[in-house]
Amino acid sequence: MAEFPKGIKNLINAFERLPGIGPKxxxxxxxxxxxxxxxxxxxxxxxxxxxxxxxxxxxxCFSVSEQDICSICQDNRRNKAxxxxxxxxxxVMAIENMGDYKGVxxxxxxxxxxxxxxxxxxxxxxxxxxxxxxxxxxxxxxNCNLEIILATNPTMEGEATALHIKKRLEGLKIKISxxxxxxxxxxxxxxxxxxTLCRALDGRRDI
Amino acid sequence: MAEFPKGIKNLINAFERLPGIGPKxxxxxxxxxxxxxxxxxxxxxxxxxxxxxxxxxxxxCFSVSEQDICSICQDNRRNKAxxxxxxxxxxVMAIENMGDYKGVxxxxxxxxxxxxxxxxxxxxxxxxxxxxxxxxxxxxxxNCNLEIILATNPTMEGEATALHIKKRLEGLKIKISxxxxxxxxxxxxxxxxxxTLCRALDGRRDI
Numbered sequence: 001m002a003e004f005p006k007g008i009k010n011l012i013n014a015f016e017r018l019p020g021i022g023p024k025x026x027x028x029x030x031x032x033x034x035x036x037x038x039x040x041x042x043x044x045x046x047x048x049x050x051x052x053x054x055x056x057x058x059x060x061c062f063s064v065s066e067q068d069i070c071s072i073c074q075d076n077r078r079n080k081a082x083x084x085x086x087x088x089x090x091x092v093m094a095i096e097n098m099g100d101y102k103g104v105x106x107x108x109x110x111x112x113x114x115x116x117x118x119x120x121x122x123x124x125x126x127x128x129x130x131x132x133x134x135x136x137x138x139x140x141x142x143n144c145n146l147e148i149i150l151a152t153n154p155t156m157e158g159e160a161t162a163l164h165i166k167k168r169l170e171g172l173k174i175k176i177s178x179x180x181x182x183x184x185x186x187x188x189x190x191x192x193x194x195x196t197l198c199r200a201l202d203g204r205r206d207i
Numbered sequence: 208m209a210e211f212p213k214g215i216k217n218l219i220n221a222f223e224r225l226p227g228i229g230p231k232x233x234x235x236x237x238x239x240x241x242x243x244x245x246x247x248x249x250x251x252x253x254x255x256x257x258x259x260x261x262x263x264x265x266x267x268c269f270s271v272s273e274q275d276i277c278s279i280c281q282d283n284r285r286n287k288a289x290x291x292x293x294x295x296x297x298x299v300m301a302i303e304n305m306g307d308y309k310g311v312x313x314x315x316x317x318x319x320x321x322x323x324x325x326x327x328x329x330x331x332x333x334x335x336x337x338x339x340x341x342x343x344x345x346x347x348x349x350n351c352n353l354e355i356i357l358a359t360n361p362t363m364e365g366e367a368t369a370l371h372i373k374k375r376l377e378g379l380k381i382k383i384s385x386x387x388x389x390x391x392x393x394x395x396x397x398x399x400x401x402x403t404l405c406r407a408l409d410g411r412r413d414i
Contacts, residue, residue, distance in 0.1 A: 004300060005273045007261040011254040017247065019239050020232065031297045032226050033255065034262060034271065040224065041259045045252040047218040048240065052248045054214040055241060064241065066212045090238040093211060 008034070060131075062107040062124050064089045072096075072104055079103045081135070081144035085128065085165060086151050087111055087158065095151070103149070106131065111157040112164060120164055129168050136172060146174040154181040154199070215241070267338075269314040269331050271296045279303075279311055286310045288342070288351035292335060292372065293358050294318055294365065302358070310356070313338065318364040319371060327371055336375050343379060353381040361388040361406070 003009065008030050015026035033041050057063070058070035065071070072078060072092075082103030086092055092105050108123040132148065135141050150165060152158035166176055182200030183192055192200070211219065215237050222233035240248050264270070265277035272278070279285060279299075289310030293299055299312050315330040339355065342348050357372060359365035373383055389407030390399055399407070 003303075005262055005271055005277075007254075007258040007273065008271060011258045014247075014251040014254045018236055020235070025227065027297065027300075028227070029225055030258065031295065033258065034296070038259050040221075041255050044221045045255040047214075047221045048248050048252040048255075051214040051218045051237065051240065052245050055212055064212055064215060066214070070212075071210075088238065089241070090234065093234075096210075 061092075061105045062089075062109060062127070063092045063105055077102075081141055082147045082149065083128075083131075084149045084151050085162075087153060087161075091151065103147075108152070108161065111152055111155075111161040113157045123161070125165060125168060128165065132169060132172060132174060136174070148174055148176045149179065150176065151179045154179075268299075268312045269296075269316060269334070270299045270312055284309075288348055289354045289356065290335075290338075291356045291358050292369075294360060294368075298358065310354075315359070315368065318359055318362075318368040320364045327375075330368070332372060332375060335372065339376060339379060339381060343381070355381055355383045356386065357383065358386045361386075 004012065011030045011033070012023070012026045015021055015029050016023060018026075021029070033044075054066065056065050056068060058065040058073055059068050060073040061070060063070050063072070067074075079102050083106050084095060084101065084103055085106045085108060086095070087108055087110060089107050092107060095101050095105075106124065106128050108125065108128075110118055110123055112118060112120055112123065128148075132146065135146060148165075148169060150162040152161045162178055169176055180203055181196075182203050183189070183196060189197070210216065218237045218240070219230070219233045222228055222236050223230060225233075228236070240251075261273065263272050263275060265272040265280055266275050267280040268277060270277050270279065274281075286309050290313050291302060291308065291310055292313045292315060293302070294315055294317060296314050299314060302308050302312075313331065313335050315332065315335075317325055317330055319325060319327055319330065335355075339353065342353060355372075355376060357369040359368045369385055376383055387410055388403075389410050390396070390403060396404070
């Protein structure tokens, strides 16, 4: 049985390590690239390297940025007294795409997950507490109502992380809220799972 | 609405051009790579460039190779008098993985597809006819029965290409065959489409 030439085999192996790409998909991608113009493959390779060297982590909110402080934290039109706490930088983009949120963010860098050995110390929770404490002593925010919106995913780990952060912020003069959870728009009661349905009833609102 | 930093946006755009990867998948890949070690991303980038520079096209069968002549064409244990004609190099690997075929290959580089402006001249058909003619005058193959197995895909374009090649090889003292087509192993008559069922009946064999 003949094998793939080494150059192709190495590329397939590299592709296979990406999430959602299996052996068949990786092979397909490698052979597709074999037949594309060299310029595109070089562009892809340089984009990869550039992304890794050019992208920084914002020193204020830990989201992705081109500068030391990201464009959202630098924007004076945003409400700095409203901080939305999310798991990852990609969640920032999801909320931004909505176009409705005018506050700022705080990216934790993950969730508490004992099975994968991720404890609170691995996340930017200390930094969040510190950030809030500094804001509370800052004259600028004297007359503002500080609000922390805990927008970790409504999974077991996300809930646990939200609870942990709530405890850490207890006693501080701020409002802490959790994003709503229940049936997504367009869903059908008939097919909803019990946990979601239970949450939707708990979170019922007056209309 | 904030936008992704340019470095990430460029990488997402580059990923989106790959087959089977949409905007969501491309974004997911880019953010995944943001959190992986720099070494892996550099490895992926160098694999891409190396693949494009190191991989050559075999001068005999037009499959992928590390040298001018691929390992299959160089292998003296293979039956050079049996040539399996396939559309793409990846098809060579599919047949090789089976482990049963002991002949050699000829890669066309595609199929005749008028809708995409691919005519017989864009494929390695002239090269195949030439290859067969040279073999017929070669003393080495005097006592061999030359066989050409047309293994293009059983699609409309693949069938048309196989027919075209058959016509081009007409009159030469060789055996020309087409890979069998019918129900795949494990299939169910109930769910088979009419064209496949029709082909399965046509291709029935004595047992």
